[in-house]
Amino acid sequence: MGWKSKVALGSVGVLAVLAGVVVVRTATFRAPAQPGQVPLAAARPFDAARAAEHLGQAIRFQTVSHQDAAQNDLSQWDALHAWLQATYPAAHKAMTREVVGGHALIYTWTGSDPSLPPLVLMAHQDVVPVTSGTEKDWKHPPFGGVIAEGAVWGRGAIDDKGSLIGLFEAVEGLAAGGFVPKRTVIIASGHDEEVGGAGARAVAATLKARGVKAWFVLDEGMVVVENHPVTKGPAAIIATAEKGYATLKVTAPAAGGHSSTPPEQTGVTTLSKAVLAIAGKPFPMKFEGPGAQMLQALAPEASPTLKMAAANTWLFSPLLIKETARSPAGAAMLHTTIAPTMLKGSPKENVLPQDATAWINYRIAPGDTSADVLARAKAATGDLPVTFAWDRPPNEPSAVSSTTSDAWKTLAALAGDESSAPVAPGLMIAASDSRFMSPIADDIYRFQPIRLSMDGTKMIHGTNEHMTLANLEEMVRFYQRLVETAGR
Known part of the structure; x- marks a missing residue:
């Protein structure tokens, strides 16, 4: 046998081995970062129509963060704070309320077992401006909070008053129903996320000074993508890091x-x-x-x-x-x-x-x-x-949170149960207030429990931002189940 034949046979052998390795690895492949088998709290009934009305009312407070802070109307934040207290009496009776860094809020629902690390849930109060001249392009006034066509319309409906109202609706229902958490729950709400997050920095500094080390932090970020390009269907993406x-x-x-x-x-x-x-x-x-x-x-x-x-x-x-x-x-x-x-x-x-x-x-x-x-x-x-x-001091990329911890398993299990979709970690390419929470938590996740198509995400910071009533219901239910699962 000539040397060329030997080389050819050798090449065939190498390719056969490679093919065999590929086939075996494919057949035995198991997806990483899968949800755990976690006992989840059941959903409680709530008034979805009232939640929609409350989101519409919250949108009407024009808590607009301008690049020039002198343009901000701080009375709008004061009015929003007063409205939260009046609208959610059971939540305010159950939680202590603090204002730090100007208008950032810290709510603490003290658990019965101080040995359990607290759960920190985040949602910011401010919104971006509506681009001058585009008001006429909105189906409904951008600060009208109109409920129409199966949705609540207005700036901040998704980013991020939807989350803020979802959290308060969930806690209000739990507190009114007599639930008392074993694990402390903290709601942290910055007032200027859209222009740098000084409020969130103040929140983090306050919690760090108290020695808080959270079980995990959850903030806005990724969503259930209805038409994910990998699955060609829905997929719940939980960001484990941000750029x-x-x-x-x-x-x-x-x-x-x-x-x-x-x-x-x-x-x-x-x-x-x-x-x-x-x-x-x-x-x-x-x-x-x-x-x-x-x-x-x-x-x-x-x-x-x-x-x-x-x-x-x-x-x-x-x-x-x-x-x-x-x-x-x-x-x-x-x-x-x-x-x-x-x-x-x-x-x-x-x-x-x-x-x-x-x-x-x-x-x-x-x-x-x-x-x-x-x-x-x-x-x-x-x-x-x-x-x-x-231009200003850079923000370095966040650390990457665990996809094997109990925190991940709990969050991913709930996301999968609510969405009936596969769950995966992801990278948030924008920035959130949660980036300042690294001193108080090793695991920080970014996920809004709502469904959006790839095109649907374009309305965030854009024209005709709206939260569908179905998404709002899913959000309230998700937060209620998360707080109850974590706190029992």
Whole structure:
């Protein structure tokens, strides 16, 4: 037998072994991060119509957080606080109420067993502004809180007054029904999540000073995606981490002058080269972390090809990355993103600027840091005469919470029971107040128990935001069952 034949036979043998390994691993593949067998509290009856009325009323308080804090009407927060006290008397009788950091709220429902670590549930009070000129595009006034077409309409219906009202409706029903938790339950509500979260920082500092170490923290974040691209059906995604947030200012100093006699390189041309260089050197995509865990957890519900690839990431990770990155949202799960968003040059079209500046927004994936971002930007721009500065101190990515702890098993079991959908961890590519809670909890999860399609998520911060009555009912029921399950 010639050497070519031996090589061919050897190659066939290697391929046979590889095929065998792939087949065995696929056949024995078990999805990670599955819900535990947890005894869950049953749902209690409640007045869903009254809950909808209450959400509509809450929307009418225009607790709008502007970038310029001087524009905020703080009387709206005061009015919301007074309304909560009047609307939920049983909850306020059962819980102690504190105001910290200006208008952030801490409610504590003290449990009968102080040895149990508390459960911390979060929902923020503020909302983003309605873009000027778009009011006419809303089906119903953005701060009308109108109940129509099977939904409650208005800014904050989902983000995040829906969660706030859902929590209070759940606690009100439990307290009025005589339930007393064994585990302490804390409701933490920041007042300025949309502009940085100083209120949540104050909440975290207060709880840390008291030595609180929570069982887990639950805040807004992911949802039950009705048409998840992996399962082609519903999937409940619970974020186990969120990306960091940083904005880098890149400035090109220049001599300035009259536009009739421009130099070979102006501040604008130098800045343009720098921005293109930075954007042209993206962070590599990696099949690891919560984004990869999500795909692996959902693989048993996916096509046979995808299941095979998820079971053999050692061989197929490049294919998985390519498939995941087909959409911008999918790509964002796998790496730190770079987004040039703002530019500043000359105040007049015939004047050369003395400096030109770009703002580049980064969402930093777990495993990367703001130091990595800065180093990569400097390497990309090389010898270009530009300077770098953070627009404000960066927020580093959060730690990744457990998918094997009792906390995860309880939360995932309830999410699966309520949604009748597979449950998976995921990565939140936006930011929430929960990022400040790491000093008081190892496990921090981000999940709203509502159903939204992929397109439906676009209304958050957009036009015609609304909470369906079905989603509101599911949210109240979920929080009631979670508090009762955790607290008994």
